[in-house]
Amino acid sequence: MHSQFYDIVIIGAGLSGLQMLIQIKEHYDFFKHKKIAIIDKSKKTENDRTWSFWEEGFSRWDLIAQKTWDKAEFHNKKSYTFNLDPYRYKSIEARYFYEYALRYLDQFPGIHLIHDEVLNVQPKVNQVEIHFKSEEKIECTYCFDSRPDLQKLENTNEIYLKQHFKGAFVLFREDIFDIETANLMDFRLSYKDLCSFTYVLPITKRKALVEFTLFSKDLIEDASYDEHIKIYIEKYISKRPYKIFKTEQGVIPMTTYDFQQDHKLGHFKIGTSGGWVKASTGYAFKNSEKKAAKVIQNLKENKDPMDGVYSKRYQIMDQLFLDVLSYRNDKAAALFEELYSKNSIQQIFKFLDEESTIQEDIAIMSSFKPAKFLRAILRQKLGI
Ligand SMILES: Cc1cc2nc3c(=O)[nH]c(=O)nc-3n(C[C@H](O)[C@H](O)[C@H](O)COP(=O)(O)OP(=O)(O)OC[C@H]3O[C@@H](n4cnc5c(N)ncnc54)[C@H](O)[C@@H]3O)c2cc1C
Missing domain, CATH: 3.50.50.60 (FAD/NAD(P)-binding domain)
Incomplete structure (x- = not known):
């Protein structure tokens, strides 16, 4: 009762x-x-599930984190490695x-x-x-x-992309992984012409989470995630034998x-x-x-509970970004490469944490080709 x-x-x-x-x-x-x-x-x-995120320095989450990383990578046409300091990427x-x-x-x-x-x-x-x-x-x-x-x-007219993924926890018999570095986005292997990438979190030298992720309107068949994870491991990690001891799957709205x-x-x-x-x-x-x-x-403080919980400024920037991702899903890898190649990882994290100044927002937005975002503004504001 x-x-x-x-x-x-x-x-x-x-x-x-x-x-x-x-x-x-x-x-x-x-x-x-x-x-x-x-x-x-x-x-x-x-x-x-496993939650991963970045934050500055140490916090209560270090008490229960499975692993933390001080470096990260991004791969597309070129490869980039970032020293995250003062941030650290963490998994729980x-x-x-x-x-x-x-x-x-x-x-x-x-x-x-x-x-x-x-x-x-x-x-x-x-x-x-x-x-x-x-x-x-x-x-x-x-x-x-x-x-x-x-x-x-x-059932709305809003942009609704799904971030959908399958992750495999893989175990090799010998040391394979660089445990210092989290691979945040690797666009070298894609699914058709959709925004798709692999994400690799090495937990030990032999064990890692290898996740194949898409940002797209529709889901794909379960077997396609497995096939991409297998190809990615053989092509970009190692041809040595490994076993998958656990999987996780999810669909997260981007809207x-x-x-x-x-x-x-x-x-x-x-x-x-x-x-x-x-x-x-x-x-x-x-x-x-x-x-x-x-x-x-x-x-x-006896205020409305949702007072200040949502930021209009970042909602507008998220809308523009989603608009570009939705209309030019096939160009997403290039878009992310523009972001990662022209800004420091610290600037990107600060921006995504919604803690940047207006000048810093402008610097981030101007790293993209202006035509894409101008078209997005016209679509969002004028419906054309
Ligand atoms: C596999 C996976 C991996 C993810 N990885 C990350 C990540 O790395 N980083 C990140 O930032 N985000 C990640 N996410 C996204 C997001 O963080 C999670 O989806 C998160 O759990 C969402 O939080 P929530 O409180 O909305 O829902 P949940 O955590 O799902 O909590 C909802 C709760 O409500 C309960 N519930 C539901 N219906 C009822 C009911 N009728 N009555 C009573 N209880 C009910 C459920 O049992 C559940 O406990 C991931 C999501 C998934 C699925």
């Missing part, structure tokens, strides 16, 4: 829900008199993130973990009603909801859809469903951490 009323309910103990929980625990002095619930239909014990296995966020929950008496499936959420003027599969019902003042809700994107329109009264969408994935890259881990921190700060 769930209690009847909560001040704050978080639906989903995945990435965004747990980033919210971590922030609440950090500010527990403020929240200790509130009644809070985090709900998930699953027990969160599965190691269902989901199971350690879930464990980290949910640990010691019993030390926070105001926070309840509910294992149940939410069937629907009804925002009303003064409270939000949450209905469960178990036929129970609870009410709350603020509901932060991360249930997946992507079907709606298929111009304005997710802010879906917040209603006290019901707020978070995570992928709330547009917390960076539209032009598909990266969500650090975005979710920052946005969760902002929401919690807003609650502490």
